[in-house]
Amino acid sequence: MSEVRAFRRGDAEQVAGLFHRQQVGPHTAREHPMDAAGLLAVLDERGVRRMQVAESGGSVIGTLGFFRTSGQRVAAPDEAFAGMFVIDARHRGGLMAGRLFAESILPLLDDGVDVLRTEVRPTNRRAAPLYERVGFVALDGPAADEDGYTELVSFLPRVLRGLRERYPDLDWNSLAVGASWRSLINRSDPDATRVETVDGRAVVRYRFAVGDASVSAAVDGPTGTLTELDVTVAGAVTRNRAVPPHPEPPAPVHRHSDGTWSLALDGGTGLVTVHHDAHLGALLLDPWPVLGPPFLTGWRRQARRRLTVRETDGGWHVTEGDGRASLHRETVLRDGVLHQRVWWQGPTPPMDSLLALPWHQLRQARLVTGDGVLPSVRGLCPEDLTDYEALSAARPHPLWGGRTARGMAWWDPASGLALRPEWDADTEARFGGAALPALRHRLAQGPEFGYRVRLSRTGSPALPAPGTVPAALPGLRPCAPAPGPAPSRAPAHVAFGRRTVARRTVATATTPDGELLLSAPDGGVVAWRDAGGRILSSPFPRRRPLGSVTEWRAGLWMDRQGPREDPETGLGWGETTPTAWEPDGGFGLTAHHAHWSMSPYRDGSWALQLTGAPAPADGEAVVHLTPAAPSSPELLLAGADGAVWHTTPPPAGRLWASALAVRLTDGRWLVCRPAGGTHQEVLCRVLDGGVLVSLVGRHAAGRELAAAWTLTVASGEQEAALTLTHRTAWEAVGTCAS
Helix, strand or coil, rough: CCCEEEEEEEHHHHHHHHHHCCCCHHHHHHCCCCCCCHHHHHHHHHHHHEEEEEEEEEEEEEEEEEEECCEEEECCCEEEEEEEEECCCCHHHCCCCCCCCCCHHHHHCCCCEEEEEEEECCCCCCCCHHHCCCCCEHHHHHHHCCCCCEEEEECHHHHHHHHHCCCCCCCCCHHHHHCCCCCCCCCCCCCEEEEECCCCEEEEEEEEECCCCEEEEEEEEECCEEEEEEEECCCCEEEEEEECCCCCCCCCCEEEEECEEEEEECCCCEEEEECCCCCCCCCEEEEECECCCCCCCCCCCCCCCCEEEEEECCEEEEEECCCCCCCEEEEEEEEEEEEEEEEECCCCCCCCEEEECCCCCCCCEEEEECEEEEECEECEEEECCCHHHHHHHHHCCCHHHHHHHCCCEECCCCCCCCEEEECCCCCEEEEEEEECEEEEEEEHHHEEEEEEEEEECCCCCCCCCCCEECCCCCCCECCCCCCCCCCCCCCCCCCEEEEEEEEEEEEEEECCCCCEEECCCCCEEEEEEEEEEEEEEEEEEEEEECCCCCECCEEEEEEEECCCCCCCCCCCCCCCCCCCCCECCEEEEECCCCEEEECCCCCEEEEEEECCCCEEEEEEEEECCCCCCCCCCCEECCCCCCEEEEECCCCCEEEEEEEEEEECCCCCEEEEEEEEECCEEEEEEECEEEEEEEEEEEEECCEEEEEEEEEECCCCHHHHHHCCCCCCCCCCCCCCCC
């Protein structure tokens, strides 16, 4: 017999064991299992509103938590993020998931929670039905963010609170027991939950039953206001209406410049951002410091605060609180150094620490220390600890052993921009993700601490941190091509045509050793074979999910997205509003806003060219590829400085580079490098069955699109590394260090 109950701290060891068995947590959890103390630290820092466990025979078999933070986002005071939704594989498929939600809802209402949020992969078809039954919808659409998640929101708790306040005699037991909360929304009713647009605003509508009452409700998406609540009992309808308030106006933004560097301060959240014209978007985000635990902070989404801002020489003095108890931060940018000083003033607070979370946004960053230099490969260097940041103190990276004595920096070879942090000796540095690092100051050591970030622009990693050389880690090593002669290739002859494949008319590009197929209905290249091997992977003529792409159709396709530097979304997965592509008469596709095509070079490489009409706003023109790579991929990544690195990234790893090569299943390499455009970068995401490569170029507001990329099939790692450094295979050969 199983039961669902509130989590007790004594459950931590069993819950940690459950997470380890189900591989929940950081990707390195298999090598470094989270213990009970680590789990409790994570829960304490994330701010638990409610934590449920399912127990059977004295063993914990499931969990569901509701938190004040998730994915570097902070929930509003009346909201909570649902997470740590884990059920032992042997107990899935029954009513346990519904019971975990069912027995949480009324306690959450009692705790003041009116809105639930969660993050889910849009291809997680097992979880989708449950989330729909409890009222979750994607207000901003189903497309996934850069991490692969869609944020869902449920206003049902707010609706239930309105019902409980206005109709206390309803049968509330029908919500409090069994699996009825799981079945509150009837999925067979297409109008049970829907999102519609009213006067330009998203409105979420619900229709369900509570006992003998039929309920119809509407909630204003931007403000969460319950605008309609109609209840029908025995044929009698009671209507309740409310007008949503205007959304809170944006807070003032304060600005300061120091030469080529500039600062911005959001007066509503306290977020400080550092900018430079050589980098798209902010290169440093520094949210308002917080007392904790729990540490209610995040670089993606911050809480609104009542702050007082006073201009100073070179920056600002910002205060939260009153004369009796207040938190202060003094920000100064002078002579290329960002100075941050934080202090608490007043009685001893109930929390024991202050936390600052400076977070860099250098997509192609290199970590530079006195011990060596390494490129940023998320999940490997540095470790990805999203939602488990509390574990960082006990899991230092092997390259950071002497960081305090020797110094460290983050350097971007594409722009030459470098960030070198320094912090007080009595402050705990916490690494993970793109933290600069995060800094925890124990108030027992005093009410004040400070840190600095030295800003520079240099063409060498040795300047921000002298004496550095390329380092290596398991799964990451430098690759050093050496100059020398190479055999030339015979010119490749390509014949273009059309034929019918799987009842589709496709364009063909035939070479002596292979063929490419282009399908307009599928939006891209659906097949590329060369010398008997596949270059691209594609489900053609079928469609299926891939990673966070719900409908994967082709091995190469194009789309347009918002700015890659958007902290909420980053770069999407190439699943946007379907485009009505038409054949262009050659080997390309055209639409009303854009055109792209492929044409061969004489050496067998392919030119990929993109053109388009002026854009209404800044965004990205992106070409996505799914190379025919093995399930454990190998990559070569190149920076603007010409350095090449070999990596075997971990599951769910992610990296940005100036150019990239992917090892194919037959041992050859597909090399992708820019050949003309603005702010061109390559993003590679590791999937369960290979990789998704995105070739990204800026399509600026008011400007026509003009971008080009080169795709080359290289015979081996040496040739691929040389091609990445913009030297063709017949000009030089080299070797890669092992």
